[in-house]
Amino acid sequence: MSEFDLVIRNADIATASDRMRCDIGVADGRIAALGVGLGPGAREIDAEGKLVLPGGIDSHCHIDQPSSDGVVTADDFYSGTVSAAFGGTTTVIPFAAQMKGDSLRDVVAAYHDAAGPKAVIDYAFHLILTDPTPEAMGQELPALIEDGVTSLKVYMTYDALKIDDRQMLTVLSEARRLGAMTMVHAENHDVIGWLTDKLLEGGLRAPKYHAVAHARIAESEAASRAIQLARLMDAPMLIVHVSAEEAASAIKDAQVKGLKIYGETCPQYLFLTADDLDRDGMDGAKFCCSPPPRDVAGQEAIWRGLKNGTFQVFSSDHAPYKFDETAKLKYGPASPFTKIANGVPGLELRLPLLFSEGVGKGRIDIHEFVALTATNAAKLYGLFPRKGTIAVGADADFVIWDTDRDVTVTYDMLHDAVGYTPYEGRRLKGWPETVFSRGRAVVENGVLNAERGSGAFLPCDRPEPARPTGDLQPEMDPARNWGFTPH
Ligand code: URP
Ligand code: ZN
Ligand code: ZN
Numbered sequence: 001m002s003e004f005d006l007v008i009r010n011a012d013i014a015t016a017s018d019r020m021r022c023d024i025g026v027a028d029g030r031i032a033a034l035g036v037g038l039g040p041g042a043r044e045i046d047a048e049g050k051l052v053l054p055g056g057i058d059s060h061c062h063i064d065q066p067s068s069d070g071v072v073t074a075d076d077f078y079s080g081t082v083s084a085a086f087g088g089t090t091t092v093i094p095f096a097a098q099m100k101g102d103s104l105r106d107v108v109a110a111y112h113d114a115a116g117p118k119a120v121i122d123y124a125f126h127l128i129l130t131d132p133t134p135e136a137m138g139q140e141l142p143a144l145i146e147d148g149v150t151s152l153k154v155y156m157t158y159d160a161l162k163i164d165d166r167q168m169l170t171v172l173s174e175a176r177r178l179g180a181m182t183m184v185h186a187e188n189h190d191v192i193g194w195l196t197d198k199l200l201e202g203g204l205r206a207p208k209y210h211a212v213a214h215a216r217i218a219e220s221e222a223a224s225r226a227i228q229l230a231r232l233m234d235a236p237m238l239i240v241h242v243s244a245e246e247a248a249s250a251i252k253d254a255q256v257k258g259l260k261i262y263g264e265t266c267p268q269y270l271f272l273t274a275d276d277l278d279r280d281g282m283d284g285a286k287f288c289c290s291p292p293p294r295d296v297a298g299q300e301a302i303w304r305g306l307k308n309g310t311f312q313v314f315s316s317d318h319a320p321y322k323f324d325e326t327a328k329l330k331y332g333p334a335s336p337f338t339k340i341a342n343g344v345p346g347l348e349l350r351l352p353l354l355f356s357e358g359v360g361k362g363r364i365d366i367h368e369f370v371a372l373t374a375t376n377a378a379k380l381y382g383l384f385p386r387k388g389t390i391a392v393g394a395d396a397d398f399v400i401w402d403t404d405r406d407v408t409v410t411y412d413m414l415h416d417a418v419g420y421t422p423y424e425g426r427r428l429k430g431w432p433e434t435v436f437s438r439g440r441a442v443v444e445n446g447v448l449n450a451e452r453g454s455g456a457f458l459p460c461d462r463p464e465p466a467r468p469t470g471d472l473q474p475e476m477d478p479a480r481n482w483g484f485t486p487h
Contacts, residue, residue: 001040002040003025005026006025006396006439007025008024009023011024012049014052014053014370015389017367019367029396031392031394051366053398053401055437056084056090056373057089057374058084058315060317062317062343064076064115067321073319074416074419075320075417077114078120083415086448087349087432088399089121089351090435091123091397093123096111103140105144111125115457120452121450128154130162145178145180152171156185156187157189172229172235173233176466184238205334207284207285207337209337216245216294219246227250227251227254227259230259231254236260240315241291243292251305263313265302266314267349268344269298271357274295282328285340289317312376313380314350317343317346319345328340353426354373355403376388395438397437409425409428411424
């Protein structure tokens with residue numbers, strides 16, 4: 001008689017804080033026991049010599065999301081989640097994106113309809129909020145937070161998406177009151193617009209000029225401004241997809257002051273540079289994303305930020321646009337850089353890239369790897385301890401890694417629908433071998449073993465850092481009784 005549905009024997013387990021060598025007993029999709037010499041399982045796997053890590057959480061990815069220009073991402077919730085699973089990720093948190101004028105409730109309902117029948121691993125949603133009307137903020141947002149969508153992203157750039165500083169204050173004030181996490185795409189719209197005008201006036205249209213227009217100072221100015229607004233409101237904030245040293249230092253300075261400011265970075269800022277946007281012909285378009293990749297010195301600054309705690313989250317910002325007339329080249333083979341859909345794919349390679357080049361080369365340790373790729377996202381977005389760790393009671397989402405496997409990346413081996421990878425030809429060491437989602441071996445021996453729609457929606461709790469500190473700026477102190485009550 002089996003005691004467990006599954007037992008992983010002799011696992012070398014690493015979490016964000018611990019290392020233990022023991023068995024993992026799984027029952028009903030959860031970790032039921034951790035210990036030496038556990039009783040029998042209906043299925044048993046000997047993981048001797050193998051590292052077992054929590055399944056990754058990719059908390060920044062765009063799946064089945066139309067861009068403001070009407071281009072839809074190449075991946076739907078099937079190909080996107082299959083690709084994630086093959087890369088060792090067992091939870092994704094993509095965006096339910098509001099376009100101006102949309103009802104937030106309708107938007108979230110539409111993403112549920114898109115994800116429910118197709119996802120093969122578990123998923124939650126962040127909102128993208130572009131239209132903070134009184135109805136959206138006062139009625140729809142509170143209801144959605146109750147339903148488990150407890151984080152929202154706002155943009156400081158892109159004509160169709162951006163909110164202004166006054167709207168940002170409204171969003172932060174409501175987020176603080178409701179206990180939500182605000183994520184910010186920080187780039188100064190006018191700096192980018194001014195530089196873009198000058199470049200185009202000079203006839204400079206090639207993809208490489210995207211990286212010139214999206215200057216590092218545009219990023220750091222916007223990040224610093226957003227941080228000050230968060231400080232005024234005593235609201236937590238996470239600056240997403242940080243690309244460069246300047247914005248990273250603004251985040252670090254705020255953290256040193258004790259503010260609840262968090263940072264996220266992505267593979268493109270460690271492994272690509274602006275030179276990639278200058279590849280032959282239009283090939284540079286494959287590497288156009290915002291903010292853009294920088295230079296080698298900038299990559300080193302991002303590595304330092306991963307090590308010194310500036311960044312809590314390492315996500316993919318998977319924004320998969322095909323390199324053809326349906327997406328990247330929608331405006332023709334000679335599109336100016338302003339017309340190239342922004343974004344790069346990265347769901348499947350996020351973990352192998354960071355494992356190989358981070359852990360394998362001694363830049364971060366295995367606990368930092370787990371924290372950056374899984375645990376911190378679970379904590380920041382209200383999924384911990386169900387997700388993001390290996391502990392009794394947690395969902396049985398874990399990955400057996402082959403740390404010795406040498407892999408040369410080619411697009412053929414990947415499972416997304418994008419048609420290219422920015423990391424073609426890169427040599428990596430270490431690969432997620434067997435991937436478990438709620439105790440199911442969803443990827444094993446290179447084969448998918450999960451039904452469409454078998455992933456579940458995860459309602460998120462209010463994130464822990466979203467609790468106000470009470471450390472209000474004097475202007476905001478309700479005791480002053482100015483007829484203004486901050487929430
Ligand atoms: O270029 C990017 N990052 N595209 C995806 C959308 C976003 O702003 O994250
Ligand atoms: Zn963004
Ligand atoms: Zn993004």
